[in-house]
Amino acid sequence: RKEVEQDPGPFNVPEGATVAFNCTYSNSASQSFFWYRQDCRKEPKLLMSVYSSGNEDGRFTAQLNRASQYISLLIRDSKLSDSATYLCVVTPPSGTYKYIFGTGTRLKVLA
């Protein structure tokens, strides 16, 4: 079983739609959680950190469910510019600072 699993998609949605991605992780003692965005042939860029209480940044909402070991990302009112791959990131239990990435979920927002 992979340490971090994501549905690779692609998710094709119309402009203005709401879309949600989930990501599951295998190590219950994982420390920190993030969503990164990666455009084609570019570097990953931090979208948002994910906290147990849930957090929102404009049209983006991230949630963490430690009991079920998944994190989610909700995008409201999708824009064409949201088209990208969304990478779920988990850090192992304390003592190491490396990132463990999912394969990424591809989103294409259609006009």
Added chain:
Amino acid sequence: DTGVSQNPRHKITKRGQNVTFRCDPISEHNRLYWYRQTLGQGPEFLTYFQNEAQLEKSRLLSDRFSAERPKGSFSTLEIQRTEQGDSAMYLCASSSNNQPQHFGDGTRLSIL
């Protein structure tokens, strides 16, 4: 805003040659990481430094790979006797203590 800088952007080389990549992190960041990404996959961790100390290496980092960060600033990643399977994007990231990592735009390696 000076981000993480990687050189070269692209490297094409013949199988069996040695290659070296350079990463300049964000200046105040004490941690530096190397990852490798192949098409359709997320980045995979290779190694990381805290200042000049290499604190962790992945099993992916075979004997042909070596990384250094001699003065705790820039880092180099060398691959000796390159193989077809080494073709990938090599990403460098840096961070300050427990803050999120910032990535450079990578070095794309193609082995002929």
